[in-house]
Amino acid sequence: MAVLAGEFIIAGFHPIDALVLTAERFGGLLSEGWVLKTLAFAIMVGSVMALIERSGGVDGLVHELSVKRSWVKSKRGALMPSFIAGIIVFIESSITSLVAGAIGRPFCDRYGISRAKLAFVCDSTSAPVCSLIPLNGWGALLLGLIGGQITAGLIAGESATWLLQAVAFNFYAFIALIVTFVAVWFELDIGPMRHATITPPPTIECADDRGHFSLFLWPMVWMIGGVIAFMFATGDGNIFKGSGSTSIFYTLIITLILMWGYYRYKNAITSHDFFSSSLQGAKSMAPIAAILLFAFAIGGVSSDMEVGKYLASFIGSYLPSAYLAGAIFVLGAIIAFATGTSWGTFSIMLPIAVPLAVGLDAPVALCMGAVISGGVFGDHCSPISDTTIISAMASGCSVQEHTKTQLPYALIAAGISFILFVLFGIALT
Incomplete structure (x- = not known):
């Protein structure tokens, strides 16, 4: 509609x-190649997750961390592995959400935690961490956009130096991670999260009641390692220039092939069950792929209508320089929410924010940080964002429930961030 x-x-x-x-x-x-690869990624993720469960890998993970090592013994501990994985895996936001979701699902079911809470952890670590540690496509995009402002003569210096300064002012990413940790550590369920659906543990038959931890571990290693390798390969040795969609697409194909060989070697699953489970998992992700396609379409419509430029026209020379960063943060959030893309928001807002900051004698790096924070916040809350959809998919909850339940946490982080942008704007002007 x-x-x-x-x-x-x-x-x-x-x-x-x-x-x-x-x-x-x-x-x-x-x-478009990247669209087809992204849709295929969503479908193949379903196959990977179904195979890990059917082979006993999920049971093996639970047994390894809960019984053998006693690392996960409570609701608090059930979400900490996902939170840690979300911080460590910063190469690509989609893989971050996928790995964190895969690790957390069995523990959430075992300890009575809603999948929506897990999706919140996945989403609140993926984009914020990728924007704070820009050794990935995020960094490449931002370096290019900042370089354009240097070439235009608006600012002087090195792109990398400006990016590091901007990341230091990426308040929303820092605050979102803190809010997420507090919510996990103190088991805080606020707003709709208190009424989120709790999924009972799935009944899966496998030869070994506990399964094998390696049946879960190796697919994760192959996916993370594969994305890193393909990012280097598609970027001709430069990970900043690698293609995220291409890397994930080929990584999942290779992962499925390796899983078939390894699972047959370990006699964890028959060939018939392997292909049957792959098909069932793929079918379960078809609605998610459709949602992604519609999300890309509405993002394109918003872009063609120039929603971002229209909203940006409301910021003019009449705005006091001390409050410019706060206004940019709010505007960036609105654009990202409407378009479902943080990268598109960066592309729209950085070329607008830098000239405004220079013209109004406002802190340029602070305004750059406001652009990044606004883009991440709006993208984080948007129901048509690919990271929102993939986080819900990886966690096994609906996009609607995920969007509704994580919004209060995101608004808390955004409110604190807005105050910081205003205070720093006043202090640095």
Whole structure:
């Protein structure tokens, strides 16, 4: 409905033209390599997760960490492995959410924690961590955008230096991680999270009641290692220039092949069960893939309508320089929420924020940090964001429930961040 309404406006309120534009929109998306790879990634993730469960890998993980090592013994401990994984795996936000979700699902079910709480942990660590440790595609994009401002003569210096300064002012990412840790450590369920659905443990038959920890561990290692390797390969030796969608796509294909060989070697699953479970897992992810496709479409509609530029037009020279960073943070959040993309928000807002900061004699690095924080916050809350959808997918809860339950935590972090941007704006101006 949102896509049709947007196309109706773009088409000058002509119904037939709107339908034609809608068809062209989806046709164009399905001809884009990165879109097809992302949709295939969503489908294959279902296969990987189903195989890990069917083979006994999930049982093995629970036994390894709960019984043999006694690391997970409470609700607090059940979410800490996912939180730690979300911080350690910072190469690509989608893989971050996937690994954190895969680790946390069995423990959440065992200790009566909602999958929505797990999705919140996955989503609150993926994009914030990737934006704080930009040794990935996030860093490459930001370096390029900052370099454009240097080339234009608006600022002087090195792109990397400016990026490090901007990351230091990425208040939302820091606060979001702190809020997430506090929510996990003190078992805080606020707002809709108190009423989130708790999924009972799945009944899975396998030869060994405990399964084998290696059946879970090796697929995770292959996925993380594969993404890093392909990021280097697709970037011709430069991980900053690697393609995230291509890396994840080929990594999952190779992971599924290696899983078949390893699971057969360990006699954990028959070939028939392997392919049957793969198909069932893939079918379960079809609705998620459809949601992703529609999310890309509405993001494209928002871009064509130039929503970001329209909203940015409200910031002018009349705004006091001390409050510019706070205004940029709010505006960036609105744009990211409306378009479902933090990267698109960076691309729109950085070329606007830097000239404004220079013209109003406001702290440039602080305004850059506000752009990054606003993009991450809006993307974090948006129901059409790919990270939001993938976090829900990896955790096994609905996108609607995930969006609703994590919003109070995100708003707390955003409120604190806004205050910090205003205070630092006043102090540094």
